[in-house]
Amino acid sequence: MTEDEISRRRLMQLSASSVMAQRVLAGATIAAVAATDAEAATTTVEGYILTRLAQNGCAKLFGVAGATCSPIFDAAGGATGVSLSVTSSDLGSGYAADGYARVRGLGAVAVTYGVGTMSLLTAIAGAYAERSAVVVINGGPTGDDLRLQRDYGTLYSHSTGKTGSDMVMFREITAYAGRIERASDAPRIIDEAITAAKMKQRPVYIEVAKSAWRQTCPAPVESLSIAPPAFGTEDQIAGEIADMLRRAKKPAILVGIEVQRYGLAEQTEALIKRLGIPWSSTLLAKAVISEQTPGFAGVYGGENSSQQVIRTVEGADALLTLGCVFGRQYRRLAVNSRGKMVSVYDGSVRVKSAAAKPASLSALVAALAKKPWTANPAWIAAAKLPGLSFDERRSGLAPAAVRAEAGLTYDEVMRTVSGVLDDKLIVITDTSLSMYPGSDINVIGRGGFMCDAVWQAIGFSVGAAVGVAVAGGRRPIAICGDGGFQMTAQCLSSFAREKTNAIAIVLDNGVQGIEQWILGRGYFANTTTKPKAYLEVDRWDYVGLARSLGVSFARSAATPDEFRQALADAKANTGPSFIVAAIKPHDLPAGLPSA
Structure with missing residues (x-):
């Protein structure tokens, strides 16, 4: 094996080592994308990316042009269903893609290698922390680039001098990071990345060797089938939660951002109405469900919230949190309410101080909605706001x-x-x-x-x-x-x-x-x-x-x-x-x- 092959293998190892991707893909059905005969439809690598973005609700690619990513800029528009939005800075393109993803469910950004992508890190790290599905598309070094850097000390464009620096950094702030060395890699890596983004509602990173752009590969044959898996435990857990809420004198619900990210706003709003329990939301999840829904006690943002919402949330003797991402302002709640809180978050559920169990938020909300229930009007009366102005x-x-x-x-x-x-x-x-x-x-x-x-x-x-x-x-x-x-x-x-x-x-x-x-x-x-x-x-x-x-x-x-x-x-x-x-x-x- 040559040293050049070793360098390229190192990049592939960095891509393959994304453990999170393996978890994401468990239970997901990814449509096969394979040619069945010589006349099967083909596309280019950039065409495949754009087609999959369009199929999954992303109709806009944000970015700042550079030589390493220009082929996907050239391909955007027309029949691809994805048009181009060129911004005035790399950071701005990252924030724009994040904002787009928070509304549409999937966003995309492409900038040049190194100098562009490193400017994206702040925006993509925020998307990772706050559950926003942004696809980062990056053109990377070729095999010759790596060889010349290693043998002669000539850095390829925007290189730090280290092999795979962009891949290393983005692995830390994405749910999946993959590198396309050749066109035949493209369908699998692109499908895995977009599946991970949609299922985990977090950013993903696709790096394409510059030599692989414009190469042909099989075109997508079927749409991706992406459905977060249920674990089979949700009905039993829902029963435990319902029993806990029935026994409570002051129950409350705290709504988090995953409710919106996974498209569960309507179901969660219906559940809250049925239960008749006072509810609040984190600031990140404000208005994820309508604040005109009965029982709303205000937004809970920690110790600087109004005393009424603090009494409702921190004073609850049974608190159900649905999809909440807790920042530092929620430490007091997380510590003091551990023994009376059910936390459903990031594919798991923790009942009080028990060990977390795998569970699907969507399946658990659906199971709770089917449990026998009689609401107590006194619960909402005690937490009612003076008004909504x-x-x-x-x-x-x-x-x-x-x-x-x-x-x-x-x-x-x-x-x-x-x-x-x-x-x-x-x-x-x-x-x-x-x-x-x-x-x-x-x-x-x-x-x-x-x-x-x-x-x-x-x-x-x-x-x-x-x-x-x-x-x-x-x-x-x-x-x-x-x-x-x-x-x-x-x-x-x-x-x-x-x-x-x-x-x-x-x-x-x-x-x-x-x-x-x-x-x-x-x-x-x-x-x-x-x-x-x-x-x-x-x-x-x-x-x-x-x-x-x-x-x-x-x-x-x-x-x-x-x-x-x-x-x-x-x-x-x-x-x-x-x-x-x-x-x-x-x-x-x-x-x-x-x-």
Whole structure:
């Protein structure tokens, strides 16, 4: 065996060692893609990828062109059913694909090897943590590239000098990572990757050796058959859960993001109505089911939630959590409620402190819906909210201090946004202080909210809004702090290029407020106090920037009346819109302590 073959084998080993993929594929039926005679239909490697994406609900490929991935850019469009959306940055393309996937169930992104893919890591890691099925497509080195690097020390394009660096990194943040060395590998690897993405609702990585692009392979013959397997234990477990809930005096349900990712919103909403049990959702799963569903107690985001929702969730003597991804803000609940919680998550169920057992969320919801049940109206009566308006939801919070500064407050901005919402809008909040009042906006119906409450990367919202707008359906309103916006500001160019009707709101206070609150809350207690120097944000001409990037509707607002008018005009505008909301530098939303 030559050294060149050894290097190529190393790359194949990295691909094959994805243990997660083996688990994902257990129980899945993948349609055979094989030629039965010499006249069987063929396609190219890039054609096969695009066909499978289209068959599974992804009609858009986001990316930034590079020589290693140009063949799939050339192939996109036309009869493939997948059109191309070129963004202004690699990171922006990752966020756009993530936002698209959260709406459509599958997204795709392609950028160039190394310099492009490494810029994607933050976005794809967030998709992994928060269960978003993004297919990362990457052109990689050929056998000759590897040989010349090894024998002569000449690095191939965008190489770090190490073999398989992209594969190594993406294996850590995907459910499947595979490399296509030759066209004959393509059908199996592509089918395994897309099956893994759909079944695990997590990103996957496909690397194609540059020499394999444009080579022919058998065309897909049948659609992939993807159905998360039931384990046969769900009915018994559902019986245990039903008995536990019947015996409880204060039962509650906490809805998580996997309910939406696996298409179980309607079934879960029907189950909650049937059980008549008070319920909440995590912030990541806000409005996954309609908050108008009886028994809604508010969004539970940990210790900074309203006392009413804390009493409902943390005070429950039997708590059923369905598909919840718990970030650090849920540690207190996870620790203190372990002995009274049933956690259904990531293909398993844990009843109280017992060992986790394999179980399908969809099969378990279906089994629970069939169990004999008599609801107790007193349960919902005890947890009922005063109302669903922004102020009614937040009525139990300690009021925010009034600051003698020019500008708007976070609560004023979010109250105004809440007031304009209808069933055609989706709010996308960023990681900023606005996400706390954002949990209490009155979303109408299902699917009107998106955030990155677990991964918490600043700048997510504006990039994700590109994908959400392109996906169709609800019109996005992205709400982003000024520090976060400066990470992904160029995404406004995609707002215009794609002729979207997306709305972006930047909260301009000149400080990374959420970091300042974490590191030094005393800043917010006194208007003469300066923030930590490294948390000050450069003051940009945001309106001028937006216009230079092609968004002609760009306004600034410094008072409640100005903001209400700007938002009303933006809603009436048929193209992309941009609003800068000047925020009082020392303002905190209601409920957040300044000491």
